[in-house]
Amino acid sequence: MVLRGKAHVFGDDVNTDYIISGKYKFKTLDMDELARHCMEDLDPDFVNKVRPGDFIVAGGNFGCGSSREQAPLVIKHAGVAAVLARSFARIFFRNAINKGLPVVECDTSGIREGDELEVDLGAGRVANLTRGTVLEMIPLPPVMMDILREGGLAAYLRKHGGFRL
Amino acid sequence: MGLTIAEKIFSAHLGREVRAGELVVVEVDFMMGQDGTSPLAIRAFEEMGGRRVRDPSRVALVIDHSAPSPLEGVSNLHAMMRRFAAEQGVGLYDVGCGVCHCLLPEQGHVVPGDIVVGADSHTTTYGAINAFSTGVGSTDLAAAMLSGSLWFKVPESIRLELRGTLGPGVYSKDVALYLAGRLTADGATYLAVEYGGEVVSSLSVEARFTISNMAVEMGAKAGLMEADDKVMGWLSGRTSRAPRPASPDPDASYREVLEFDLSDLGPQVAVPHRVDDVRPVEEVEGTPVQEAVIGTCTNGRLEDLEEAARILAGRRVSPEVRLVVAPASRQVLLRAMEKGIIQRLVEAGAALVTPGCGPCVGTHNGVPADGENVISTANRNFKGRMGNAKAFIYLASPATVAASAVAGKITDPRRML
Numbered sequence: 001m002v003l004r005g006k007a008h009v010f011g012d013d014v015n016t017d018y019i020i021s022g023k024y025k026f027k028t029l030d031m032d033e034l035a036r037h038c039m040e041d042l043d044p045d046f047v048n049k050v051r052p053g054d055f056i057v058a059g060g061n062f063g064c065g066s067s068r069e070q071a072p073l074v075i076k077h078a079g080v081a082a083v084l085a086r087s088f089a090r091i092f093f094r095n096a097i098n099k100g101l102p103v104v105e106c107d108t109s110g111i112r113e114g115d116e117l118e119v120d121l122g123a124g125r126v127a128n129l130t131r132g133t134v135l136e137m138i139p140l141p142p143v144m145m146d147i148l149r150e151g152g153l154a155a156y157l158r159k160h161g162g163f164r165l
Numbered sequence: 166m167g168l169t170i171a172e173k174i175f176s177a178h179l180g181r182e183v184r185a186g187e188l189v190v191v192e193v194d195f196m197m198g199q200d201g202t203s204p205l206a207i208r209a210f211e212e213m214g215g216r217r218v219r220d221p222s223r224v225a226l227v228i229d230h231s232a233p234s235p236l237e238g239v240s241n242l243h244a245m246m247r248r249f250a251a252e253q254g255v256g257l258y259d260v261g262c263g264v265c266h267c268l269l270p271e272q273g274h275v276v277p278g279d280i281v282v283g284a285d286s287h288t289t290t291y292g293a294i295n296a297f298s299t300g301v302g303s304t305d306l307a308a309a310m311l312s313g314s315l316w317f318k319v320p321e322s323i324r325l326e327l328r329g330t331l332g333p334g335v336y337s338k339d340v341a342l343y344l345a346g347r348l349t350a351d352g353a354t355y356l357a358v359e360y361g362g363e364v365v366s367s368l369s370v371e372a373r374f375t376i377s378n379m380a381v382e383m384g385a386k387a388g389l390m391e392a393d394d395k396v397m398g399w400l401s402g403r404t405s406r407a408p409r410p411a412s413p414d415p416d417a418s419y420r421e422v423l424e425f426d427l428s429d430l431g432p433q434v435a436v437p438h439r440v441d442d443v444r445p446v447e448e449v450e451g452t453p454v455q456e457a458v459i460g461t462c463t464n465g466r467l468e469d470l471e472e473a474a475r476i477l478a479g480r481r482v483s484p485e486v487r488l489v490v491a492p493a494s495r496q497v498l499l500r501a502m503e504k505g506i507i508q509r510l511v512e513a514g515a516a517l518v519t520p521g522c523g524p525c526v527g528t529h530n531g532v533p534a535d536g537e538n539v540i541s542t543a544n545r546n547f548k549g550r551m552g553n554a555k556a557f558i559y560l561a562s563p564a565t566v567a568a569s570a571v572a573g574k575i576t577d578p579r580r581m582l
Contacts, residue, residue, distance in 0.1 A: 013350050013351070013439070017549055018548070022527045022549075022550065023527045023549070026230060026526070026528050028238050028242075029208065041549045064350055064351065064384065065545065067283075067284055067288075067301060069205050069284075073205075087351065087354060089351070090354060090386055091302060095305075098304040099302075099304065141318070153209070153304045153307075153308055154209055157214075158213060162312055163308075163316045165316060
């Protein structure tokens with residue numbers, strides 16, 4: 001799976017309330033509606049700037065806070081193709097994979113706003129086309145790679161009937 | 166090399182010795198969803214082709230985050246939960262029963278040695294009674310409801326030895342905040358935290374829940390304590406399930422062992438907008454507050470209301486402050502009524518709301534205005550957490566919140582003991 005798009009850069013400790021505020025998420029299961037508020041408290045203009053296939057790039061502990069699966073879902077519904085971060089909070093990390101949103105652990109410190117990136121999930125590499133650099137990603141455990149390949153846990157379980165480690 | 170509590174619990178479930186780093190599929194003893202996460206879990210369950218929940222007796226759905234419903238959209242999601250619970254025969258705790266993390270142990274659903282998942286990050290709470298309990302998303306909850314099991318990576322552990330004796334006016338919440346400040350918001354990511362030492366032994370089981378509840382604020386997967394006599398005593402009469410306590414081996418292997426002497430610790434306050442930005446109360450004393458909140462899964466238990474009432478007895482909440490009190494469960498509310506605690510709180514000027522999450526998540530029950538300061542016993546103070554990104558949230562113990570509500574500004578509770 002090779003993805004190509006622009007970087008939208010955020011800092012450390014982006015929590016799930018910033019990704020989608022509790023005041024919206026309890027009201028509806030319409031993720032397109034919720035996606036209009038994605039990252040609103042950090043950058044109210046984010047949803048207007050982001051183009052389908054772009055990336056969210058962040059520092060450490062991305063997705064800390066609540067277990068709300070609405071967080072990876074609104075990111076996906078906002079058109080984001082993958083989230084790259086130095087590290088992720090564990091529940092968000094699992095939720096993203098379960099919902100088929102690629103999450104990439106790598107050294108994001110050299111990526112700047114608007115950089116053109118090429119993410120090769122199979123090869124485990126991120127190419128920063130703007131800066132001519134290549135980053136190695138921390139590989140996913142095979143079970144997570146399989147879930148991601150199926151597009152999420154629901155499709156994975158329909159296919160396999162259970163977990164295969 | 167010996168095993169940690171987490172390794173012991175996973176090993177016992179699998180019938181073979183497993184160590185940190187191993188990927189395993191294990192039976193889950195109990196699972197829970199709340200009204201912010203269950204609707205997506207029900208949808209995922211259907212997407213998986215699920216027809217029947219594997220073992221309905223191991224599932225509870227709790228309506229606590231927006232209860233009673235403030236909006237028609239929420240009402241329809243609640244109705245979806247009630248329908249699913251009735252069709253599948255799973256337990257439902259409806260409006261007014263209380264917060265999931267108070268209810269599950271109180272109602273005897275969790276015992277030492279269990280593996281529990283909850284579609285709520287603060288599921289780490291039951292680590293205080295020696296259960297490996299962790300937060301998951303809705304899809305993982307759906308998978309667990311469908312198959313009865315889930316995959317995990319057995320986590321490495323970090324051991325925190327809490328030494329000394331807590332001084333007057335200093336509570337388990339101050340310890341939880343202090344540790345979040347010291348370890349930071351991602352200091353325990355992917356790790357199980359094991360708490361030990363004489364501070365833990367000295368605390369009541371209720372007070373211990375507060376510490377395990379906030380383990381996730383350091384990124385932890387679980388916040389485990391041992392099942393001592395206090396835990397076994399607390400459980401008696403609550404559950405018919407057999408506990409399987411897990412103690413760490415003396416030579417267990419930890420990522421790190423940290424010791425903290427807490428004898429000189431004073432009341433702590435987390436300041437906006439980070440849970441790990443924690444200061445001694447002296448540094449923020451005098452900050453005006455317009456709203457004060459006592460309740461939540463962190464500090465809405467009987468002892469918490471009792472501490473607040475002790476400070477509020479014979480005093481009045483400042484006319485500049487709204488004090489909102491949300492007991493963590495119906496049982497807590499009933500006991501607090503019997504003991505005259507509610508009488509004292511309401512006489513002092515508190516507004517009592519339905520047992521549940523109260524205003525913590527910004528859905529109802531006290532959304533602050535632009536520019537206002539809130540002091541709360543909750544576990545998170547992120548910008549926008551309480552429904553207004555232009556408000557500022559401070560986190561503290563029930564005693565500090567009560568004292569601050571009286572004074573109209575952040576106040577060291579030791580002045581009012």
